[in-house]
Amino acid sequence: MKKREVNVTLKEHKPHEKHTALSRPAFGTFHRNEWAIVGGHCTVIKLLADQVISALSSAYKCAYIDTAHNDDITVLPGRLASGAVLDMVDQVNYRRLDYSGDFNNFKLRETFSFADIVIANGNHHECKAQVVIIAENKRASLQKRASQLTNVQLILLSENMQDVFDFVKEAVPNWQQIPICSINDTDTIISFFKSKMLSFKPVLNGLVLAGGQSRRMGFDKGSFNWHGKPQRYYAADMLKTFCSEVYISCRTDQQAEIKNDYPSLPDTFAGLGPYGAILSAFRYNPDSxxxxxxxxxxxxxxxxLRFLVNSRNISSVATTYKSPQTGLPEPLITIWEPKSYPLLLSFLAQGYSCPRKVLINSECNILNAMNPDALTNVNTPEEMERIKNLLHQN
Structure with missing residues (x-):
């Protein structure tokens, strides 16, 4: 039988299209600000973490991560033993959640997003920064983890230890520039963490919301001249005093109207009004x-504005003013901290796009304005005439 010749034409594969490039937060395993304490006995690490957390907890939300050593206990707690995936118990002064699933890095970052600092037992968990304990009885254990010493920021010498292990010096070439103190020098250790937290205060950027449709007013409110220039530029100039960078938020079709010397930030969450503008800003820079x-x-x-900035609490989701008319927080004169970004996305996923609702249902720093009139907004021609008269009188 004569063989048939079969011609196979291979389809040309299209180049792999990468996902949209996004600015990613500067997360480690759990958080932006995280330290693994490694090299000591687990009991020593826990005691050290307790001291640091006790000193920081009045100003910052602290979280601690460890691994239980009761390996002989294999029975699941509570309703997990019956097949539940989540078991919540509402205690008098705390809530307990037992979860049967695995925590990958994405789940961990979501879980710890509300915290300001995470400290982990480095004998079991890795973090992007490390505090290394030099202890003779843990020399072998630490040597096994030498490759994890990628960003050592503090070295602690246990009792009777005078020098850093040679393998640590090899793993950490800049070890001589790293602060070294006794593990019993609690004041120095606490000062180290306090100074680090102060240095990690997120940069403050400004965002002027000028992308509204202004349907009730009948024209673009941001273009109205109250003080010798369009209000969006006047507002941006005020923010420059307090912010590292200032952007004018606008719709994509508005961007060409914005002056070149005023950076613009078009909405990438279209159709959501101010909510989308705030999310677009965090999408552009999630660490500010x-x-x-x-x-x-x-x-x-x-x-x-100065009172708002000076009263800023970075441990809160936001710092805002209370409306003198409604008593509710004013979301459009607010400092939104980076930790609010996942929270805003979470509310959006539940079908809410009201920034005030996020503030009402979150831990915020709410201020009373010294000059309540400064919070007056203008939405209608009638309100515009009233403010015109007020400005003329002043």
Whole structure:
């Protein structure tokens, strides 16, 4: 039988299309600000973590991560033994969640996103920064983890230890530039963590909300001239005093209207109003805090902005003003901290796009304005005339 010749034409494969490039937060395993304490006995690490947490907890939300050593206990607790995947117990002064699933890095970062600092037992967990204990009885254990010493920031000498192990010197070439102190020098250790937390204060950027449709007003409120220039530029100039960088938030179709000397940030979460503008800012830079200012606040002044910035609490989701009319937080004159980004996305996933609802249902730093009139916004022609008269009188 004559063989048939079969011609096979191979399809040309299209080049792999990468996912959209996003600015990623500077996370480690659990958090932006995380340290693994490694090289000591687990009991020593726990005691050291207790001292640090006790000193920081009045100003920062602290989290601790460890691994249980009761390997002989294999029975699942509570309803997990019956097949539940999550078992919550509401205690009098704390809540306990037992979870039967695995925690990958994505789940861990979501879980610890509300915290300000994470300390982990480095004998069991890795972090992007390390505190190394030099103890003779843990020499072998630490040597096994030498490859994990990627960003050592503090070295602690146990009792009777005078020098750093040679293998640590090899693993950490800059070890001589790293602070070294006794593990019993609690004051120095606590000062180290306090100074680190102060240095990690997120940079504050400004965002002028100028992308609204202004349907009730009938024209673009951001373009109205209250103080010698369009209000969006006047607001941006005020923010420059307090912010590292200032952007004007706008719709994509508006971007060409914005002056070149005022950086613009078009909405990438379209159709969500101010909520989308805030999310777009965090998408652009998720590690910055954003001072959000609406462009329909003609009575806003530098004193009101200065009080907001000086009262900023980075441990809160946001620092904001209480509305003198409603008593509710004002989301459009607010400093939104980086930890609010996953929270905003979470509310959006549940079907909510109201920034005020996020503030009401979150831990925020809410202020009373010294000049309540500064929070007055203008949405209608009637309100505009009233503010015109007020400005003329002043």
């Amino acid at each position: 805090a954003w001072l959000v200012l609406a462009s329909d606040l003609p009575l806003m002044d530098e004193q009101t």
